[in-house]
Amino acid sequence: MKVSKGVLKAKMLEYFRRVEQSGEELIVTSNNVPTLKVIPIKKKRRVEDVFEDLRGKIAIDDSVMDLEIREWGL
Numbered sequence: 001m002k003v004s005k006g007v008l009k010a011k012m013l014e015y016f017r018r019v020e021q022s023g024e025e026l027i028v029t030s031n032n033v034p035t036l037k038v039i040p041i042k043k044k045r046r047v048e049d050v051f052e053d054l055r056g057k058i059a060i061d062d063s064v065m066d067l068e069i070r071e072w073g074l
Helices: 005-010 012-022 062-072
Strands: 002-004 026-030 033-038
Touching: 002 005, 005 012, 005 026, 012 026, 012 033
Parallel strands: 002 026
Antiparallel strands: 026 033
């Protein structure tokens, strides 16, 4: 999404809400030259939440663990 500084000044709250809701970045231009980028801050997710859909679907074989231990010299 692109917007000129003048338009952004007049409708800043509207554009900020769009960025928040869509997660899309906003490029601010001056004389059609990009000058600023507004991006939403992403909330940190717990590791458990990121891999939640894989829980119970992946199994680690003991041979893989042995290999990792040998590679690291543990």
